[in-house]
Amino acid sequence: MITASPLCADLLAGVHRACFGPAAWSAASIAALFTTGLVFGYALEPGGMVLARAVADEAEILTIGVVPAARRQGLARRLLGLAAAEAGRRGAATLFLEVAADNEPALCLYRAFGFADCAIRRDYYGRGRDALLLKRPLCE
Numbered sequence: 643m644i645t646a647s648p649l650c651a652d653l654l655a656g657v658h659r660a661c662f663g664p665a666a667w668s669a670a671s672i673a674a675l676f677t678t679g680l681v682f683g684y685a686l687e688p689g690g691m692v693l694a695r696a697v698a699d700e701a702e703i704l705t706i707g708v709v710p711a712a713r714r715q716g717l718a719r720r721l722l723g724l725a726a727a728e729a730g731r732r733g734a735a736t737l738f739l740e741v742a743a744d745n746e747p748a749l750c751l752y753r754a755f756g757f758a759d760c761a762i763r764r765d766y767y768g769r770g771r772d773a774l775l776l777k778r779p780l781c782e
Contacts, residue, residue: 643724646683646693648673654683657691661707675704682732684724690717694725694737701729701780703739718748722755730780737780743772752776 644650651673659666675681675693681704683693689709695702703725708717729737740763741748757776766773 644685646676646681646685646691648676650685653685654691654693657685657689657709658705658707660689660709667705682725682728684721686717686721688712690721692721692725694729696729696732696734699733699735701725701732701734701737703737706739713747718751719755722751726778726780735779735781737778738775740766740773740775742767743774749774 644653646654651669654672655667655669658672672693675695678695680695680697681693682696683691683704685691689712690707692706693704695704703722706718706721706725708715708721726737737757738760739752739757741752743749743762753776755778757778759774760777761775763773763775765771
């Protein structure tokens with residue numbers, strides 16, 4: 643496991659590119675996220691990463707991805723667990739994320755991890771491609 647930082651922005655950008663293609667974030671944009679001191683994340687071999695932000699009592703998954711060749715091996719679930727644990731340590735009581743409404747594999751994972759729908763963002767990913775906003779309590 644690698645704790646994400648600006649020093650590994652190239653690695654994170656490479657994983658992001660393998661996951662999201664042309665929509666991927668650049669190394670510079672990933673490095674810039676860390677300037678606030680609120681962003682944290684992790685990278686796992688053989689190719690997964692998560693970046694999140696915690697502010698006050700809320701946290702948000704900014705991005706999460708596993709390269710195609712490494713999917714269905716539990717990496718995304720492990721990354722979610724790492725991010726949720728760190729968000730809790732930083733004082734967050736709720737963890738949010740957004741996902742394309744038509745991304746069934748991700749929705750299954752998130753719901754199995756305890757996330758529930760809380761809002762819809764119409765056309766967020768382009769015309770006709772809605773995003774679902776999901777939330778999960780971090781403490782009961």
